[in-house]
Amino acid sequence: MRTTIADVAAAAGVSKTTVSRVINAKSDVDAATASRVNQVIDQLGYVPSTRAVGLARGRTGAVGMLVPSLSWPWVAEVVQGVSDALEEAGHGMLLYTGDRGQESLNRFATSSNGQSYDGLILVTPEHALTYVTELHRQGMPVVMVDDRGLGPDLPTVATTNRQGGADAASHLLEHGRTRPFVITGPMVYGYSRERLHGFQEVFAEAGYPIASDRIVEGDLHHRRGRSAIAAQLHAGVPFDAVFAHTDLTAAGAIAELHRHGLVVPDDVAVVGFDDSEVSWHTDPTLTTVHQPMREMGRTATRILLASFGGTPLPTAPVLLPTTLIARESTLGLSAPLPPEPPSVLAVRRRPGGRAAMDEVEV
């Protein structure tokens, strides 16, 4: 038999009300009484039942989190950030993965209606977007981590994709590249367009506009990097750099360049996007644009928790800065090896650089 507040009350010779007051650190309790109750609590190892507290208070103390497959490393990073921030605040996290499609979302919908959580954090919930928007309209606090530029009508934390593209371009120009080949992400996503535009703009301003035969739409996959490079080489359009909108595609590009006897970066410099684990394991290591996924998770969480306290949710997207990470695929093999692959370290944090674009009280 689990020990309840009644057991504690009996053992301490007080009422349940008083025990409740002590637990929740209400002010008006006699010091002696309080210490006696606390003693009993320790002795009995009493911990309040979360669900009883939740029922009585009308809050759950938990936050729901809906993500697509955790097999995507950057999704896992976001979740880790959310988990960190939630834990700091003493909240629990109910995790839902949309991995199994519509069926997953039905499950999710059921539990959200069951008031299992006080608020919701989403990562690119493509199929659930209308459902969640409706949920939000009905009063559920929602914050979305938007990596895709879906641009929904929801409070959103995103990243400076355009600036990231611009930084990649500047970096390549600094290293003497003037004829880049761009392999974008799916153009239906806002982030692909932003990264491309930022990149194009810098090259155009420098006097090297990028012709359309040096831009091709990709799909984020490794294999696409290979096929795009093979096709471009076959077409005979010369290029001295590759900007891929995802590290996976960049990795494929490097592999294919090698197949054709080209040296990276001497013949062709390569820049990816994301700073995912892959960027440490290509050879040469990959220069890439870091996205602060973990920070996005933390920020989204802080915004959500603040809303529980009455702070209104932001109406404009909160943008976190990207950072260019220069490695061997542009600097050459002489580049110093960084200390250690990040994913195997206990804590992973980067300096950050500029402050968030949008001032939000978090």
Add this chain to the structure above:
Amino acid sequence: MRTTIADVAAAAGVSKTTVSRVINAKSDVDAATASRVNQVIDQLGYVPSTRAVGLARGRTGAVGMLVPSLSWPWVAEVVQGVSDALEEAGHGMLLYTGDRGQESLNRFATSSNGQSYDGLILVTPEHALTYVTELHRQGMPVVMVDDRGLGPDLPTVATTNRQGGADAASHLLEHGRTRPFVITGPMVYGYSRERLHGFQEVFAEAGYPIASDRIVEGDLHHRRGRSAIAAQLHAGVPFDAVFAHTDLTAAGAIAELHRHGLVVPDDVAVVGFDDSEVSWHTDPTLTTVHQPMREMGRTATRILLASFGGTPLPTAPVLLPTTLIARESTLGLSAPLPPEPPSVLAVRRRPGGRAAMDEVEV
């Protein structure tokens, strides 16, 4: 104001008891009554409050999951497997990451005492092991996914590390390699010892015992692959193959071999362990021993849920089979490219091979 069971009862002109019966599909309800109640439920969009149900029933319908950092891709895979299986069964998942050390574990301990979940799934909870073991002794159903060979006194799902090592050895022998260099994981972990022993045994039986100067202890990191290869080349101990206990280390080994002008696999064949995403992005792609992380998550979940239904938890570890995945780093560049990197596919599943070692009713 949220609609409750009382609202439904009033609107349908029945008692709360009857509504409850309909919701939970108890048999003895008049068909007409039931359909009327269901209509009202649909009309009002009524969904029972999870926490009220939990309080009344004494169960939560949720499972707790404690993992180290989600930044480790294989951890994320296990979580995904757990999520899949939980969702199928209509259970929720409360996720705790031990990423912030002792403080994380304290939070975790508090919520577990608060009866926030009915059972617990753990991934290598090194620091929490004694706490969790105690929890289990007090009656909390616990299943551990043990990738480290911690060999605790808890119901466990693990993998056939010894056989994985043996398979790696057989594969290298088949490809004419007789002088392997082994970079192990930390030898404090059972899995390192098992992988090594399985590997050694096969080579010894084939007449090529492995001298101790061709075995070095590693740390799972990329950088260690580089330094180990550099040192071995410097020492002048010849080798025609590398068996690394983790893909990251194997990737480092490949990179370092290239630095020294050696060709993989012509000069040196390389085999990793895990079949993590990295294995698709080394160049050449990496032959490795697949660990069924997702399946381990699913299996652990099924075992736990079965225990809720009365099936006792298994006393011996449940072992899932590893599978050797041959790629270019042993087969050569002529090896056909597989369809697509797994991590970006929606669903990731492998044939599986042999059946689980331990027969458990799941």
Add this chain to the structure above:
DNA sequence: CTGAAAGCGCTTACAG
């Protein structure tokens, strides 16, 4: 086949 009532373990006015 159906309902009134007690109970799950807390919190929170209300009264003293």
Add this chain to the structure above:
DNA sequence: CTGAAAGCGCTTACAG
């Protein structure tokens, strides 16, 4: 400073 009582939204014997 403290307690009795009602209530959070369900489920479950018990009785009919």
